[in-house]
Amino acid sequence: MRFPRKFAGIFGLVFLALVLSPSAGAKTKSRTEPQTHKVTSKPLAATVRSKVGRYPIVGKKSDRARLASSGVSRKTTRKVARIESERVASRAVEEADFDSAGNPLLRSAAFYVQDVRTGQVLLEKNSSSVVPIASITKLMTAMVVLDAHLPLNEVLEVSEDDVDRLKGTSSRLAVGTRMSREELMRLALMSSENRAASSLSRNYPGGQKVFVDAMNAKAQLLGMGDTRFYDGSGLNHSNVSSARDLATLVSNASHYPLIREFTTTAEYTAELAGGRIHTFHNTNSLVRSPEWQIEVSKTGFINESGKCLVMQAWMANKPLAIVLLDSWGRFTRLADANRIRRWLEEVLPRNGAKMAGTPPSAQTSIN
Template sequence: MKIRNTVLALLSVFVLGTMASGDVSAASQRQSSKKAHSAKAANKSEKVAKSAPSKASRVASVRKPGRHATSSHVQRASFASVAPDMDNEGNPLLHSAAFMIADQATGNVLLEKNSDAVLPIASITKLMTAMVVLDARLSLTDILTIASDDVDTLRGSSSHVPVGTELPREDMLRLALMSSENRAASALARHYPGGLPAFVTAMNRKAVSLGLRETRFMDSTGLNSANVSSARDLVKMVSAASRYPLIREFSTTANYTVSLNGRPRQFNNTNALVSSPDWQIGVSKTGFINESGKCLVMQAWLLNKPMIIVLLDSFGRFTRVADAQRVKRWLESAAVQQKLAANMRGPAT
């Protein structure tokens, strides 16, 4: 009995040991399986991570093209807004048949087209009329009278200055330059020593002295289409006119009131740009007859420099002013580009 109990005890110990060993083996297998699964998952995650960018990377890769697209869009929009007024070389598309834009201080020509073409200049003539009057040093307080000889019989143009009007020479000069009054310009020549023939001779002599090779005058008003010049010559003529303080003042006066037969009458400048706060104009003169088309010459301060703008034979009522505005925008945009380029290069070392 004792031996039997001993055997049974030994068998119990064997069985319990085997079960414990099996539990340990199973647990080990489960742990190994879990580790293998974790390793497999980790390996899969690593492969996914390598094949796909992180969230930050995805955000960066999305935003970067977006910024470039926005920049390109802005550039395209900016180009589209400028393109209609620009040619392939970035110069303004002007609609005047002949023109020249020059830096008065240096003489450098910035832009030109048909600048040597000899064309009728209409009332641009009056700048020369004013120079001849002032060169003669005639009294500006002398009273001049508008006569029937001053009436336009060539083209039948109207005037706000009736026959019989009496005004000082200074007011006649002002009206001729500011409002392009033909009767005032005619009276100035008629009251010159020697009359109109002597006055026209003095005009042509002055043209020669200024080196105007393509310029000829037949009257003091510009109604005669034989009054001709070129854009190149007119740059010189405007430059010369800018040396006369009264021409600068009278040609850029926005409006002026005179007494005509006891009644006040306001006269306005034929160039609306002289009233614009965006322009600083030193000399201005417009002109028009059928043969010349719309004309405009100016000395204006642009980029803090005196620039001379000559626009001849502009088709349409507003073309000459629109062309002047295109020139201004072009010069200012060029200056902006230069400043941007200088800033990009950084300070000099």
Template sequence: MRVSQILLGLMSAVFLVVTPLSAEAASKKPVAKTSTKAPASSKLTKPVAKKVKLAPSSVRSKQFKPVLENDFDKEGNPLIRSSAFFVQDVNTGEVLLERNASAPQPIASITKLMTAMVVLDAHQNLSEIIEVSDDDVDRLKGTSSRLAVGTQLSREDMLRLALMASENRAASSLARSYPGGMNAFLEAVAVKISLMGLHDTRIFDGTGLNKNNVSSARDLATLVANASRYPLIREFSTASEHTVALKGGRSHTFHSTNSLVKSPDWQIDVQKTGYISESGKCLVMQAWMGNKPLAIVLLDSWGRYTRVGDAQRIRKWLETMAMHRSQPVASAGHPGLSHSN
């Protein structure tokens, strides 16, 4: 399949490389989750970044425990342990927090957001049954799966499990069953990356198990903003659990890999976690705070709970800033703050 043919197919979905959303959109409350079966059109959005210098967070320490008693330093900066992070107002493009935001690094299962977008762009039948094959078995990392070879599920269920439970065999089967096969899938991914303007992003499989799948925190903020345009991605990625019938007829309930989707303190449009040894713990979200959507990207968190703790610290910092709205975010006065490098 020629790249030009893929480009024409993708452009038929009316791509728009968007700058910040309108004031009208900014005033709207989060869109309620929808159970519609029809894939959303793929309107691309790329917030315009406004650089704001912020002070570096403390160096990661093995003595750190993911509790919130020590959320801020003496200057009031959030103590974020992830090695790279990026927080951006999706509507205005204003960057609220960042560190190492332009440094490409492995993204693990965050890849599955791209897989979902490309699959939905192809407008395949979501009711079609897909069978897990031996080609879907992970021979890179040796991860296990409840989806035994021979398991048959609808494309919709595979998509849901890939996004919610980060099921690798589900994601692999979606990429493998793409029109034209795996090579056509990867070509479509490359075109999608180009259309979104992701300069630091390279993807070589549909699961994220490949350590060569890399991106930057800044690129991922654009990716998650685009993923939020798909109703099914919003619905499936923020579901807390889903039960399917496995091979042999027995049922199994899968659960979300992100505990924040159950929290009443969070209004999350779309999210995805990721982990392989090369990437560390990762988390990307678009969440509503102060009646506006924020892209939150946390990469290479070393501890089991660090990425969730960092997200909580960011939320608390933003709530604190909202209490002092007479002072602009940039005047938070973070001395000696490092930029993305």
């Protein structure tokens, strides 16, 4: 059958319109889009993996299954990332420990490092500034108690008068707790118990006022002209001193065997009111480190003073008084102490400095 020429022309126009229609183009495009997306996703994933290293990002369930079968878990990848982050941070801190001349970069606002034997000042900054000293006060509290030769086995009771009304600090020693004078002194020095220090001063002959007067008289006797006390715990921010004066305090405190023992005891378990057993810990974690030879230690903190640390310790075969005041970071005072030790034992010898000395076989003792 032969189509008329007129119908053949019409059929050709319809066919051409179908070929050029948008729907036909859309179908063609929709078929190619998945392939295009798949191709572009590969470089993106490769970029992400290159940023995190050889450990893949764990996301989909199928990813977790593959990692489980290969022995790598999400927990492992996070741990590796955390450890690497800590290493980077540690290297940054170490690099900032010393300046280009090898001197330690200490962060405490005031510090003083002195050779106790010769009196040589090795490091100092703002050492004559008079500032609040918080619980460093308790070293003088213990010295005054021991100077009075009061019976250490006498049992004292924590009372309402020992509760901190000034700062509102808490205590593990409940009102009614009964302890010997020696135990209270141990907890005041080792764990910085404020109620223990208050009880010691309150049970001094003549009471707290006479006790504080004795503290100030002792400070004057030792030549601590920058020092003034108003209580035996250090909660009163009017208890002030200078880094130079505190070096004198810590070196004199080292002559008391009980102060040396109590300030360097790592922990102590005591029976409290009601038969409750509690373990107290030293507020200076350095006393638990085998790298340190600490003879006397005391920490302190109130808002007005910042974090403080005084020690007498052996470094590079020398007995050193170390005073670090107004340190605001959580670990600043400890980090500064470690910088001083590294400076004396590693940096100075490497630079040819002589740090000779021998620990004494016996110490001069009081009490």
